Amino acid sequence: MSKRGFAKEAEEEVRAMNDTQTDLQGDLLVILRHGPHGSSLLREGLDMALVAAAFGRRVSLLFMGTGCTALVSGQGQGPLGQKGTQATLNMLEMYDIETLLVESEAMHALGLKACDLSLPVIEVSPAQIQAAMTTHRLVATF
Amino acid sequence: MRYGILLLGAPYSRQASHSALRFARALVAKGHILDSVFFYHDGVYNAARLAAPPQDEPHLMDGWKALHDEHGVKLDVCIAAALRRGLLNETEASRHGKEGYSIEAPFALTGLGQLVDLGLRCDRLITFAP
Numbered sequence: 001m002s003k004r005g006f007a008k009e010a011e012e013e014v015r016a017m018n019d020t021q022t023d024l025q026g027d028l029l030v031i032l033r034h035g036p037h038g039s040s041l042l043r044e045g046l047d048m049a050l051v052a053a054a055f056g057r058r059v060s061l062l063f064m065g066t067g068c069t070a071l072v073s074g075q076g077q078g079p080l081g082q083k084g085t086q087a088t089l090n091m092l093e094m095y096d097i098e099t100l101l102v103e104s105e106a107m108h109a110l111g112l113k114a115c116d117l118s119l120p121v122i123e124v125s126p127a128q129i130q131a132a133m134t135t136h137r138l139v140a141t142f
Numbered sequence: 143m144r145y146g147i148l149l150l151g152a153p154y155s156r157q158a159s160h161s162a163l164r165f166a167r168a169l170v171a172k173g174h175i176l177d178s179v180f181f182y183h184d185g186v187y188n189a190a191r192l193a194a195p196p197q198d199e200p201h202l203m204d205g206w207k208a209l210h211d212e213h214g215v216k217l218d219v220c221i222a223a224a225l226r227r228g229l230l231n232e233t234e235a236s237r238h239g240k241e242g243y244s245i246e247a248p249f250a251l252t253g254l255g256q257l258v259d260l261g262l263r264c265d266r267l268i269t270f271a272p
Contacts, residue, residue: 028258041150041271044183044223051254057262138261140148141269142183 024099024128026058029136032067036075036085042067045142046088053095060099061092062124062132068106071117089119101132144175146264148257151272152184153202154195159188162270163205170213177264178216179206180257181249184272186224189217189249210248218260221251 030049034041046061053059063070070085077084092100104123107113114121124132133139147166151158162179169176181188193203209215225234228244231251235243245251261267 027262041183047222048182048254048257052258055255055258057258138258138267140257140261140267141271142150 024060024101024132025135026060026099027137028052028057028059029062029132029139030059031062031064031139031141032070033064033141035066035069037078037080037082040082041142042070043083043085043088045140046085048140048142049097050088050091050095053097059095059097060101060132060136061097062101062103062129063106063121064103064129065106066110068102068110068112068117071100071102071119071121072112073116073118086118092119101129103129143265144177144263145169146177146260146267147179148261148267148269149179149181149185149188150183151270152187153190153193154199155184156272158270158272159185159202160200162268163200163202163209165268165270166209166215170209176209176213176215178218178256178260179209180260181217181219182223182254182257184227185270186219186227186229189219189224189229189245191244191246191249207248217249218252218256219245219249220257221253224251 030045032042032045036042049059049061075084075086100119100121101124102121104125107123114123147162149159149162153159166176166179188202188206190203195201206217210217224245230238230240230243231245232243234251
């Protein structure tokens with residue numbers, strides 16, 4: 001690619017990033033880094049997000065690492081009797097939690113594509129993750 | 143600065159509680175305000191009133207209590223996380239028909255709304271996770 005081509009591409013990326021940044025403002029960013037079954041961290045993180053939204057706060061979710069698997073369709077209760085998280089995730093829209101970010105690198109590492117997930121998501125780069133952390137008043141990591 | 147602490151790690155199983163307590167002490171020593179500690183996930187076990195660790199180990203529950211007594215730090219425990227792990231105050235124990243109770247003041251059972259408010263009113267909310 002020519003030098004000019006690179007410059008143009010970089011410019012477009014910055015513009016796209018700025019567009020996303022303006023969408024990403026909010027009161028609370030909940031980062032979910034654990035899958036649905038190994039621990040209760042995912043559920044307890046989602047609970048915080050729902051409570052904040054119920055109190056009228058603007059909430060965004062960021063799924064990182066194995067946390068991305070939470071969004072794979074069909075996360076049911078399973079034979080262990082743990083409470084599944086699919087039902088909670090399906091309620092997000094009702095609570096006006098519509099900004100669902102997923103870590104692009106983790107999606108790649110896990111062999112997942114946006115079309116494998118049960119809800120519409122925005123894939124984000126490390127730079128966009130960094131930006132999201134600065135554009136939310138509070139960040140909580142689970 | 144005004145700080146809040148979110149503690150998710152179980153006492154003695156994980157480093158989280160020890161680190162959080164040391165961080166809390168360092169904050170007040172430096173003249174910062176520690177508003178509250180919010181105990182969530184396995185962190186709720188820090189509030190167990192019956193904890194009896196060996197004498198040659200730090201007594202974490204007493205450590206939190208001392209922080210409350212000396213500096214007025216609020217000790218809030220997530221009620222949903224606590225109840226399912228067997229941590230109930232006298233009121234909850236009687237509501238659920240249990241003979242004993244396992245949490246007492248200055249630890250207070252409260253909801254996640256308190257955690258959100260804490261995070262938003264503090265300059266920093268520091269999480270100590272397992």
